[in-house]
Amino acid sequence: MSPRFQRGHVWEQDGSFYVKFYQTELRDGKPKRVQKSEKLCRKDLKHFSTACKPVQDLAAKVMNRVNAESGALAEQDVLITDFWQVFIKHCEETNEDGTRNVKHSTQNGWEKLWRLYLAPELAGIGIKQMTTQRATLLLTKITKEHGLGERTVQHIKSLGHRLFKHAQQTTGLVSGVNPFRDANTLNKAKAKKQTHAYTLQEAQAIMAVLTGEPEALLMFCLGMFCGLRPGEISGVQWTGLQGTDLLIQRSVWRGNVGTTKMGNEELVPVIRQVRQLLEQWRLVCPASKDNWVFPNRNGGPKSAEFVAFSVIKPLCEQAGIYWDGLYSARRGASSAYGEITGNSLAGARILRHNPKTDEAAYLKINKELADKAVALLEEKVSNLNLLPKMLPAPQDVPMADELTTDAKV
Numbered sequence: 001m002s003p004r005f006q007r008g009h010v011w012e013q014d015g016s017f018y019v020k021f022y023q024t025e026l027r028d029g030k031p032k033r034v035q036k037s038e039k040l041c042r043k044d045l046k047h048f049s050t051a052c053k054p055v056q057d058l059a060a061k062v063m064n065r066v067n068a069e070s071g072a073l074a075e076q077d078v079l080i081t082d083f084w085q086v087f088i089k090h091c092e093e094t095n096e097d098g099t100r101n102v103k104h105s106t107q108n109g110w111e112k113l114w115r116l117y118l119a120p121e122l123a124g125i126g127i128k129q130m131t132t133q134r135a136t137l138l139l140t141k142i143t144k145e146h147g148l149g150e151r152t153v154q155h156i157k158s159l160g161h162r163l164f165k166h167a168q169q170t171t172g173l174v175s176g177v178n179p180f181r182d183a184n185t186l187n188k189a190k191a192k193k194q195t196h197a198y199t200l201q202e203a204q205a206i207m208a209v210l211t212g213e214p215e216a217l218l219m220f221c222l223g224m225f226c227g228l229r230p231g232e233i234s235g236v237q238w239t240g241l242q243g244t245d246l247l248i249q250r251s252v253w254r255g256n257v258g259t260t261k262m263g264n265e266e267l268v269p270v271i272r273q274v275r276q277l278l279e280q281w282r283l284v285c286p287a288s289k290d291n292w293v294f295p296n297r298n299g300g301p302k303s304a305e306f307v308a309f310s311v312i313k314p315l316c317e318q319a320g321i322y323w324d325g326l327y328s329a330r331r332g333a334s335s336a337y338g339e340i341t342g343n344s345l346a347g348a349r350i351l352r353h354n355p356k357t358d359e360a361a362y363l364k365i366n367k368e369l370a371d372k373a374v375a376l377l378e379e380k381v382s383n384l385n386l387l388p389k390m391l392p393a394p395q396d397v398p399m400a401d402e403l404t405t406d407a408k409v
Contacts, residue, residue, distance in 0.1 A: 157184070
């Protein structure tokens with residue numbers, strides 16, 4: 001039996017207005033329909049009776065949310081801006097395995113797009129009112145007014161599609177196709193900005209200024225020679241070292257530890273020189289009960305993005321060396337592997353792209369090609385003398401794998 005649509009009952013008590021409704025809760029393992037109420041506002045000159053429009057509007061907003069959360073089929077429409085709160089609640093829900101429905105970083109990006117572009121344009125519009133034509137006009141308008149690029153417009157369209165897909169699945173208000181499926185801007189968006197990839201010569205210059213910063217140096221090298229994303233660099237643990245490979249299991253964003261971008265675990269090859277840097281850093285790195293390679297002062301994983309901003313960038317600027325962030329190091333890894341082997345598949349292998357987003361990854365990348373790429377890059381790095389040596393390790397610092405849970409960070 002589908003949930004019943006409710007309009008709610010508004011009443012006044014002790015100088016305030018309330019709305020009453022019903023919700024189904026589990027009591028002793030059985031669903032039971034219980035009465036609930038929610039305060040709307042205090043009585044004042046604007047909100048003077050249960051029947052006045054301002055009070056009724058507040059009640060309608062509450063009931064729209066209640067009906068959307070229960071999945072009740074609406075006799076009337078639900079404002080998109082109200083349903084957004086239901087959608088965000090769904091994003092934050094945790095599954096049985098501890099993972100969220102939507103990653104923290106993804107939700108953060110969606111909330112920015114919603115606040116800056118979608119919320120102002122969708123105010124006062126109901127879910128039933130949204131059509132492909134209306135979505136197209138919306139995308140066209142914000143593209144022109146904000147001078148948006150292709151990538152941003154695509155992200156906005158993707159968010160709109162995801163929002164209305166959830167409405168389709170939970171409310172029954174979207175009849176027919178998702179309004180954002182075939183929508184697109186009628187204005188030409190700005191072309192995508194050309195991204196930068198560090199060359200080996202640029203990497204050499206950056207590493208030269210990091211000789212006194214072993215932590216920052218190693219972080220940069222994991223991006224430049226292993227193709228790790230900034231969040232994956234933060235999430236590296238000593239237990240992930242497996243011979244000549246490094247197991248990438250997690251990503252960290254603003255202190256939140258989660259799965260990798262693609263949600264899977266993969267081994268990435270580590271060239272000999274970077275393995276040596278890892279062993280040198282292992283002698284001096286702070287203690288961490290969770291075996292983080294880059295622990296912060298509280299024992300959790302340190303943000304690679306913060307180190308890049310607070311350490312690497314200032315040193316590069318001071319030395320007059322071009323710095324374009326850690327993602328340019330990741331792209332540099334792909335370029336380096338592709339160039340030295342003459343095979344773009346080697347570059348695709350180091351980036352671990354989803355096959356849907358990287359045409360080269362449709363082809364099977366065998367281990368022989370990967371081993372060849374690593375050997376060639378090791379030789380190239382050795383000939384160019386790219387990697388500086390770290391400072392000697394103090395003898396009184398315990399090895400990372402000898403630390404106990406009582407060790408200080």
